[in-house]
Amino acid sequence: MEKKIINTDKAPAAVGPYVQAIQKGNMLYASGQLGLVPETGVLAEGVQAQTKQSLANIQAVLDEAGFAKEDVVKTTVFLADIRDFAVVNEIYAEYFGDAKPARSCVEVAKLPKDGLVEIEFVAIK
Numbered sequence: 001m002e003k004k005i006i007n008t009d010k011a012p013a014a015v016g017p018y019v020q021a022i023q024k025g026n027m028l029y030a031s032g033q034l035g036l037v038p039e040t041g042v043l044a045e046g047v048q049a050q051t052k053q054s055l056a057n058i059q060a061v062l063d064e065a066g067f068a069k070e071d072v073v074k075t076t077v078f079l080a081d082i083r084d085f086a087v088v089n090e091i092y093a094e095y096f097g098d099a100k101p102a103r104s105c106v107e108v109a110k111l112p113k114d115g116l117v118e119i120e121f122v123a124i125k
C-alpha cells in the first residue's frame with residue numbers, strides 16, 4: 001500500500017525535517033501543528049489565537065487529505081504552560097463539538113518557535 005505525503009499551502013510549511021501528514025490507506029498521521037499562520041510562517045499572538053490557528057491548520061490538512069474532523073481518533077496537545085489547559089480546552093471543544101477524539105494533553109518545557117500550543121492527530125476513515 002502506497003504512502004502518500006499530504007502537503008497544502010493552506011497549512012504552514014514544516015519548520016523542520018517532517019511533512020504535514022502521511023496517508024496510508026484509510027489512516028492519516030499528522031505532524032504537530034503550531035499556531036503558525038500559513039501565509040506568513042509567524043505564530044499568531046497569544047494562546048487563544050495560536051490554538052485557533054493550530055486547529056485551522058489541522059482542518060486544512062484534513063481537507064487536503066479528504067478526511068473530516070469526525071475521522072480524527074486521537075490527538076496529542078502539547079502546552080508550554082499547563083495553566084492554559086482551560087482556555088485551550090474551550091477552543092478545542094468548540095472545534096471538535098460532538099466528534100471529540102481520544103486525547104492526551106501534556107506540558108512540555110519548550111515548543112518549536114517558542115509556540116504556546118501544538119496539536120497532532122491520527123485519523124481513520
Ligand SMILES: C=C(N)C(=O)O
Nearest residue numbers: 016018031032033112
Ligand atoms: C512543529 C513540529 N511538528 C515539529 O517540529 O516536529
